[in-house]
Amino acid sequence: MFEEGNRLKEEFGADAVFDFTLGNPDLDPPEQLLARLRELTQQAPDGLHRYMQNAGWPHVRESVASHLERRTDLPFAGNHVVMTVGAGGALNTLLKAILNPGDEVIVLSPYFVEYQFYIDNHRGVMVQVPCDDTFAPDPVALRSAVTPRTRAVLINSPNNPSGRVYSHEELERTCTALSAAANEHGSPIYLITDEPYRKITYGAECPEIPQYYKDTVVVTSSSKDLGLAGERIGYLAISPEAADADELAAACTFCNRTLGFVNAPSLFQLAVADCLDVSVDVDRYRTRRDLLHEHLVGLGFEIPAPEGAFYLFPKCPIDDDTKFVRELMEERVLVVPGSGFGTPGYFRVSYAVPSDVIERSLPAWSRVAARYPQLAAT
Numbered sequence: 001m002f003e004e005g006n007r008l009k010e011e012f013g014a015d016a017v018f019d020f021t022l023g024n025p026d027l028d029p030p031e032q033l034l035a036r037l038r039e040l041t042q043q044a045p046d047g048l049h050r051y052m053q054n055a056g057w058p059h060v061r062e063s064v065a066s067h068l069e070r071r072t073d074l075p076f077a078g079n080h081v082v083m084t085v086g087a088g089g090a091l092n093t094l095l096k097a098i099l100n101p102g103d104e105v106i107v108l109s110p111y112f113v114e115y116q117f118y119i120d121n122h123r124g125v126m127v128q129v130p131c132d133d134t135f136a137p138d139p140v141a142l143r144s145a146v147t148p149r150t151r152a153v154l155i156n157s158p159n160n161p162s163g164r165v166y167s168h169e170e171l172e173r174t175c176t177a178l179s180a181a182a183n184e185h186g187s188p189i190y191l192i193t194d195e196p197y198r199k200i201t202y203g204a205e206c207p208e209i210p211q212y213y214k215d216t217v218v219v220t221s222s223s224k225d226l227g228l229a230g231e232r233i234g235y236l237a238i239s240p241e242a243a244d245a246d247e248l249a250a251a252c253t254f255c256n257r258t259l260g261f262v263n264a265p266s267l268f269q270l271a272v273a274d275c276l277d278v279s280v281d282v283d284r285y286r287t288r289r290d291l292l293h294e295h296l297v298g299l300g301f302e303i304p305a306p307e308g309a310f311y312l313f314p315k316c317p318i319d320d321d322t323k324f325v326r327e328l329m330e331e332r333v334l335v336v337p338g339s340g341f342g343t344p345g346y347f348r349v350s351y352a353v354p355s356d357v358i359e360r361s362l363p364a365w366s367r368v369a370a371r372y373p374q375l376a377a378t
């Protein structure tokens, strides 16, 4: 898709191609973050540019722990927080720490495409459990997917690619099913909650997962909510109630080092520690979502509730999502087939693009939709 998109841009000019493929946030970081960066570079604290503890600056980890304690009412501790190279770095660090070769990690489809590679990196086996028709977790399917090799379940809400935010009731049912399975299992099953889009929601409440399941590890980053994807800063935080929390924190610290990350970027650890409650202007994403969502629904596309993140995940009018994506490409609209997210028959549209790109793309969407009378009938 990427190559083909570049070819089209060369042939027709970048303005004539509507590229909705990448989840690369285009909103600038908030002023509070930029001001803190200016301050840190003009009056640099001692040792700013040196190595520090592999888990990160102690006071930064304490700030993250206090932030999580306020949110969850659970006594998170600084020594159970590891600052990481984005959420991707956090997931790799954690999977390296917990997986033996052949151990299984359950993911709910649709899922973030990189999960497969991250799990492979550490010789784990990814087990897909499809969500229900509304893209909520299916507790019965989850429970029956647990085997003696299950080491972790990886969930992501707000979800990439579906935009779904799991509700209180859905999480309660899911975590009850997982706890029951874990009790029979005999050893802990970690619930990894990957939540880089937590602050990007449009009215839906995003429940705190450590309140539902004790063996939880929170993974996140500032890539999306502070618009810092290129700076590679994030963290993992082990619930104070999790099994072997001290040992797991030590293992993650070791793996953060030996995977070659060594430590998360120093300057950005310090900058984000003062912006844990701050985010980009989410209303700008909401405006784009509404514009595109309204147009596509008006054309007859079925789109499950996009309550968070910056993606729509419409159903294709035909079963073959790759074929449909190619037809969109003929109109120079670039999107990603749902098969890449473990969910054929759908496609992902990222609206982390300027509003004028969305506006200019609307006639192209209409032209493609006009080829499918079944859309007009829905």
Ligand code: PLP
Binding pocket: 023, 085, 086, 087, 088, 089, 112, 156, 159, 160, 194, 196, 220, 221, 222, 223, 229, 233, 234
């Ligand atoms: N998890 C999900 C669900 C994502 O969508 C992404 C990035 O798109 C990541 C993790 C990786 O984020 P980061 O840039 O912080 O590594």
